[in-house]
Amino acid sequence: MIRVLLAEDQHLVRGALAALLALEDDMIVVASVADGAAAVAAAVEHRPDVALLDIEMPVMDGIEATAGIRAKVPEAKVVILTTFGRPGYLHRAMDAGASGFVVKDTEPERLADAVRRVLAGQIVVDPALAVASLQRGPNPLTDREQAVLRAAEDGATVAALAVRLNLSEGTVRNYLSSVIGKTGARTRAEAARTARDNGWL
Template structure:
């Protein structure tokens, strides 16, 4: 039986390489591809692949949010995250979003093809080094509000600007920032945002 695949990655060269590698397998057929996160659900609905290979950082919508949408709208399509960003926080968030597999892009072609078959067969595939690292790092300790504030802090926005954007008092924002700084073991909000991003918590 041929396994139908869709590929979502914002880098055309990566999409082309994945398509070439997977299409060389006799039982795999790439039926659709796109380069934006906000195009994935429409692509999957239109092409009905068995497995969708999904990057995390894409324009329009991030891959983890897309995975959540696919779990609701196209539960029959299994999701395999194939990303450059092998961060423990991303792995945990992706698993919570319902993905069936999570591997990094430097995975050998034969292992990638086998990962697709495993996921299609109902199994799970997780990069072993990343899984071990994820166990060490633990769950994302940041609340949704703290994550929201740190995302706004990434561009250097002041407490006042962040408070205005979120319709919160400056005191409330300061409390959330202080908590996030402590949880990320950082010196200030900019460092907290950077550390949280590197851990895949944002």
């Protein structure tokens, strides 16, 4: 039996996914949780063959959870299952160690097939998302630029950001200026929206 871990913060969706997978003769859901941190803990406890993770979850998102699971339970494969088919998410998920990226409106039999294929060592990616990702290219923001932009999303002043990030005010301004330039935005708020829409944050 293929041991599957589910992590999805919407109870109805999580229940529906568990019910669908239970219909497969070769699969069993060994844990079902509502956030990324719980997913990592459940992976350590239950040692699943495959973890199906939503991206946007509380406490820890699916990409952070992917990295955590792969670090602590390296034999477990991870499939990202999301409503948000954003190219940047695909790059970040694969960088974190995911073996699959499937959108939630995929047919149930294709989801089960994706679980089997990643367990067999294949990489499974939604075809339309793969094309969009190739067209858009990789995330243009560096790790530090992403960190500064995330910190700036709450509208904090440059001075406050400098204290929070342990950087000089000039360095914070330089990072924000670079981010605005790379995203083609006019303001840092617009840059953050663009980055979020593309899955770069």
